[in-house]
Amino acid sequence: xxxxxxxDAIRDLSRRVLxxxxxxxxxxxxxxxxxxxxxxxGIAGADEALRTDAGALTLLRECARxxxxxSNRLMDALHRMFRYQDEGDYESARQEMRDVLSVEVVPYYRxxxxxxxxDMADAP
Numbered sequence: 678x679x680x681x682x683x684x685d686a687i688r689d690l691s692r693r694v695l696x697x698x699x700x701x702x703x704x705x706x707x708x709x710x711x712x713x714x715x716x717x718x719g720i721a722g723a724d725e726a727l728r729t730d731a732g733a734l735t736l737l738r739e740c741a742r743x744x745x746x747x748s749n750r751l752m753d754a755l756h757r758m759f760r761y762q763d764e765g766d767y768e769s770a771r772q773e774m775r776d777v778l779s780v781e782v783v784p785y786y787r788x789x790x791x792x793x794x795x796d797m798a799d800a801p
Contacts (some may be wrong), residue, residue: 679784679785679788681785682714682717682785684714684717684744686710687710687711687714687737687740687741687744688741688744690707690710690737691737691738691740691741694734694737695737695738695741701730701733701734701737703727703730703733708727708733711723711726711727711733711736711737711740712724712727714740714744715736715740717783717784717785718739718740718743718744718747718782718783718784719743719782719783719784720736720739720740720743723736743782743783744783747781747782747783747785747786748786750777750780750781750786751777751781751786751789751790754773754774754776754777754790755773755793757770757773758770758773758774758793761773762797762800765801767797767800767801770797770800771794771797771800774790774791774793774794774797775794777790778790778791778794
C-alpha cells in the first residue's frame with residue numbers, strides 16, 4: 678500500500694478559506710499544494726482550474742470534499758465490515774468493500790478498500 682497522503686496542509690487551507698472566510702491567496706506554495714492534492718484525490722484538469730480565482734476555489738472545495746467524503750465512507754464501511762466479520766458473515770463484509778470501490782474516486786481510499794477485500798479472499 679502506498680504511504681498515507683499528508684493532507685494536513687490542505688485541510689488547514691480549506692478550514693481557513695471555506696469555513697472562516699479567509700481569502701485564497703494563490704501563492705506558488707498554494708498552487709503546488711492544490712496541484713499535488715488534486716492529483717492525490719483523482720482530479721484531472723487542476724492546471725486549468727488554477728487559471729482563475731473562482732476555479733482555484735472550486736478546486737479547493739472539491740479536494741476537501743473528496744478527502745472528507747472518502748474518509749467517512751471508508752471508515753463507516755470498515756466499521757460495518759468488521760462487525761460482519763465478527764458475526765462470521767464474510768460475504769456481507771466483502772460487499773461493504775465492493776460498495777466503497779463502486780463509488781470511491783480517491784486512489785488512497787480505493788487502495789485501502791481493495792486491500793481489505795484482498796485480505797478476505799481466503800475467508801469462508
